[in-house]
Amino acid sequence: xxxxxxxxxxxxxxxxxxxxxxxxxxxxxxxxxxxxxxxxxxxxxxxxxxxxxxxxxxxxxxxxxxxxxxxxxxxxxxxxxxxxxxxxxxxxxxxxxxxxxxx
Numbered sequence: 357x358x359x360x361x362x363x364x365x366x367x368x369x370x371x372x373x374x375x376x377x378x379x380x381x382x383x384x385x386x387x388x389x390x391x392x393x394x395x396x397x398x399x400x401x402x403x404x405x406x407x408x409x410x411x412x413x414x415x416x417x418x419x420x421x422x423x424x425x426x427x428x429x430x431x432x433x434x435x436x437x438x439x440x441x442x443x444x445x446x447x448x449x450x451x452x453x454x455x456x457x458x459x
Contacts, residue, residue, distance in 0.1 A: 391427065391447055392416040398451045399429035399443035406456070410434035411441060418447075426454065 359367075396413045403411035415430040425448035433439040440459040446452045 388418060391418065394451055395427040395429050395445045395447070398445055398453060399431070399456075402443055402453045402456060403431075403441060407441075409439075409441065411443075430459070 396416055399413065400411045403409045410433065411431050412434050413429055413431040415428075417428045417430075419426040419428060425446060427445045427447055429443045429445065431441060433441065441456065442459055443456040444454045446454050
């Protein structure tokens with residue numbers, strides 16, 4: 357069975373759209389992972405500099421909705437696992453640390 361020209365164009369466009377969507381999703385996931393890694397590095401440096409704590413990262417969460425642009429990094433002191441800390445980083449302002457504290 358030979359497909360007509362309209363069907364061939366439809367199939368070609370469908371394949372192109374699927375490739376574009378897959379590429380966009382892959383880039384989005386890569387960018388999120390890169391942002392999380394950068395935020396974790398900034399949090400470790402900040403905790404070492406400001407509180408002299410060897411910070412071990414346990415969770416990195418990119419905030420949504422009203423806190424969009426902020427990344428919350430949670431973790432604990434390497435020497436005292438019961439002492440938990442968090443650092444909030446503003447991704448929109450070149451990974452500037454907004455505040456940090458103890459949990």
